[in-house]
Amino acid sequence: MTNGVPAVFLDRDGVLIEDTGYPHLEEHLRITSGAIAAVGRLNRLGYLCVVVTNQSGVARGLFTEQQMKAFNALLVRRFAAGGARLGAVYACPYHAEAREERWRHPDHPDRKPNPGMILRAIADHHIDPARSFLIGDQESDLEAARRAGVPGFRFEGGDLDVFVRELLGH
Numbered sequence: 001m002t003n004g005v006p007a008v009f010l011d012r013d014g015v016l017i018e019d020t021g022y023p024h025l026e027e028h029l030r031i032t033s034g035a036i037a038a039v040g041r042l043n044r045l046g047y048l049c050v051v052v053t054n055q056s057g058v059a060r061g062l063f064t065e066q067q068m069k070a071f072n073a074l075l076v077r078r079f080a081a082g083g084a085r086l087g088a089v090y091a092c093p094y095h096a097e098a099r100e101e102r103w104r105h106p107d108h109p110d111r112k113p114n115p116g117m118i119l120r121a122i123a124d125h126h127i128d129p130a131r132s133f134l135i136g137d138q139e140s141d142l143e144a145a146r147r148a149g150v151p152g153f154r155f156e157g158g159d160l161d162v163f164v165r166e167l168l169g170h
Contacts, residue, residue: 003126003128003130004127004128004131005046005047005048005126005131006046006048006132007121007122007131007132008042008049008050008134008135009050009051009132009135010049010052010086010134011051011052011053011134011136011137011141011155012051012053012072012075012089013053013137015035015135015136016031016032016035016039016051016075016079016160017029017030017031017032018031022057022060024057024068025067026074029074029078031079033158034158034159034161034164035079036079036082036083037082037084037160037161038084038161039079039085039086040082041165043084043085047132048087048127050088050089050125050127051086051091052117052118052141053089053092054091054092054111054112055091055093056093057093059098059099060095060099061099065093076089088124090117090118090121092117094111095108095111112138112140112144113143113144113147114144117144118134118145119148129149133145133151133152135153135154135155135167137156137157
């Protein structure tokens with residue numbers, strides 16, 4: 001008997017989409033090779049796919065919180081149009097060097113490498129950490145996974161579906 005649903009925590013920039021430097025407009029949305037197929041594969045295998053993303057562009061004044069939310073909603077819609085379900089998006093707009101005071105925090109619990117977004121998702125969605133893992137492209141992603149008690153795997157580019165297939169063995 002298990003305690004909850006299995007999940008895959010996915011970093012956004014550099015994993016699901018190309019990291020184009022603070023993407024926040026529709027024209028910035030470039031989905032990485034194999035990403036929609038990978039999420040679809042994970043869905044079919046019973047995994048809840050959860051995006052966990054640092055978004056310091058809000059804190060740096062490069063785009064608004066509303067633009068960040070709209071961009072993430074667009075991402076979810078694009079994946080859904082391809083038959084892939086992103087079940088939740090957690091984004092951390094806080095940064096120690098924020099231009100606006102409301103986004104300034106020296107070490108926000110949600111900002112990776114801290115595990116806050118992962119831990120909130122686990123609580124919010126009744127996720128079983130023992131049957132879950134994270135895919136990220138930065139050391140901070142892997143450290144957040146470690147601190148949350150889930151395995152983390154580094155995606156270094158290429159086709160995300162190939163990466164997931166090899167990781168899971170099917």
